[in-house]
Amino acid sequence: MQLRASWSRYTLYTLVTAIGALFAAMSPGGVMLAGAAPTAGRTGNAAVSGGTPAVPETAAVAGASPDASAATIPPAPGTSERTVTFAQLGQTNGLRLRGTEGSGDVNFGVRLDQSVASALLRLRYSYSPALIPDLSQLKVYLNEELIATLPFNKQDGGKNLLREIPLDPRMLSGFNRVRLVLIGHYTMECEDPMHSSLWADISPQSEIVTSTQPLTLRNDLSMLPVPFFDRHDNRDQSIPFVFGSQPSLAVVHAAGVVATWAGAIGDYRRTRFPVSVGTLPSKHAIAFVTNETMLPGLDMPKVDGPTLRMVVNPGDPSLKLLVIQGRDAKDLETAALALVSGRAALSGDATRIAALEPLPPRPAYDAPRWVRTDRPVKLGELVENPADLQASGYMPWPIRIQLNLPADLLTWQNTGVPMDLKYRYTPPVKPDDSSMSVSINDQFVRAYRLRSAGASTDKSHMLVELLSDGTMADRREVRIPAFQVASRNSLSFQFAMEPHKEGMCSQTITNAARSAIDADSTIDFSGLPHYAEMPNLSFFAGSGFPFTKYADLSQTAVVMSKTPDKAELETVFSTLGQFGRSTGVYADRFEVLDTTQTERFKDRDLLVVGGKDAAELLTTWGKSLPLVIDQTRRVMQSQPQGYRGDGAAGSALAASRVGPARMDAQSQGALAALVGFESPVTSSRSVVAINASSDAGLLSVVDAVDTQRDAIHGDLAVVNGDRTASYRLGNTYFVGDVSWWTRIRYHLSSHPILVGLVALLAAFAIALKCFGWLQRRAARRLEK
Structure with a gap:
């Protein structure tokens, strides 16, 4: 009887659907996308609301779909077209929609200085062959407005499909969100909302194509950093620096301050500064x-x-054009500092700086993007939005927190990083295997079972049921293994909850499950001292260390030629921009020196950028360098000696120690290198040199620091095109400050044989002392 009733309902539903489709086909415009113009050429059930027919991806690429060719029409004169993939927008693995109402979001932006003429969503996706076509579909939302509903056909199940959906430019703003919602059903009878057949996968190669026209903005300093930087534009930045004539070193310093500011506001974006002299x-x-x-x-x-x-x-x-102007180079430095520090007070088309007092020097390790290491830090301090600490659903995406740490933290023989973890969740209705797991850098740390309402086996903490939202609070003391901690870390919390159904036809499960990490949970790195083996180019590539130890670069000197060329200038500015991106704040206290000012190298960490003059300076220091590169000459030498490589955060040096004792070669080929060594001027001070045989080679090193960071280690990284090879050939030294007892134990721990010999000698000496004492005592007794 029940089967017959279900079949009747299904027959009635199919009849109503067919009648609706007939009326839609008879209407003049057919079914139309909300807010979009009618699209010619839509046929049959394959037509999406305002979109194009769903076809296999290979056919779409070959042009099998008539409407797909509309996306290849060249943009109108005066417009520019931009195509960005979901992977470039942060969804590197695409979207995995699961359950009866699985959803996923993709965010994209439109620059303030551009107007959108047209936009298109090119969706590449596949779905489960088990889905019932008449009951299942994929809903597409733009800024919370439904713009299309994609039907699921039986014959296309499991295939890679392509849909092109026009986006109404009138619905776009600076920040936009595309939301995809799966409505899936696999049976007409009672179904499990979490069944494995309820799935749809959105490819990370799905694209959003926009055609834009430039807008003329008013001349107003209050708009800064727009249009030079727009937070809605997730692409890498390119900000040209223009000079009226060959810049002096003081002018280079003023421009370098602006470069650190631009790198800081760019955040995750790579920033480059092409240089022009005398031309716009x-x-x-x-x-x-x-x-x-x-x-x-x-x-x-x-x-x-x-x-x-x-x-x-x-x-x-x-x-x-943002013009930084003054009577001389000193005025330029003042104007540049006013731009980066007092931007909130700027307005109008011009501002004259009457007076400016800079901030005092910053203390060590206080970069805004670094986790504080002098006190426990609340997790709420490490996220921009409190909603980033919350999740919904039975298997939500992990809650992730970025932890950027000073590179010189000593993790040797540490018992772990303590974390006072407080979290809340919707309690299971009965005991089950629901859990919350903690991981760092995708390495498992600990998992805890989520208790049902009222259950508790932990007598050290009280479980409080929050009546306002129906969640349960719990608290754990977690220790993260110190060896798993690096300079850049991703701390993640994964909630996994089991849904409960008493029978096949019980009430439908919804995404009512909620989970959250409390913002006042703390993590404490204050127990880790600062002590590291140098040189270590992975520190430089990862966080700009040792230069960024002081976020204002107060103990850094940039060494370059007296008359640097454009490539050398761009290399300096781009490297300073990388420092700003690492610290999150502008720097103004570094010095810019030429290669002849060696008396001012004292007590400074040196960044040497290799033009001709810099190559001559490095040649004079060649006895301690692993590699020196000139236009035609390469000198490579090693100084074998033992080293540790396990002492500080992220210092596992995967660098080869295989190299010649010395090699002097002549070559015309392009070669570039990043070289680290101890300063010949001041002990325990560092030098990092960007050395190359050509101008293009200098910039390739800057690119490698961004794109091949994991391949840079040791004290020498040779960059040849898109390949980077790292070596450890020179002597090592240590920076930082630890107690004398820790220093002795740390260094002796790498020489177990020596420790054993010392222990034997100590035991022998104690035995001799005891033997002598016993002999004297026996002699006294015999005398009596």
């Missing part, structure tokens, strides 16, 4: 000019003090 690029740019070095074609009055201006690029009215 066809992009938004930042210009550095004095009264004596004005830019040709840029008509501006002379100034009587540090000045910031926002002006129109004479070559293109839609482009802006």
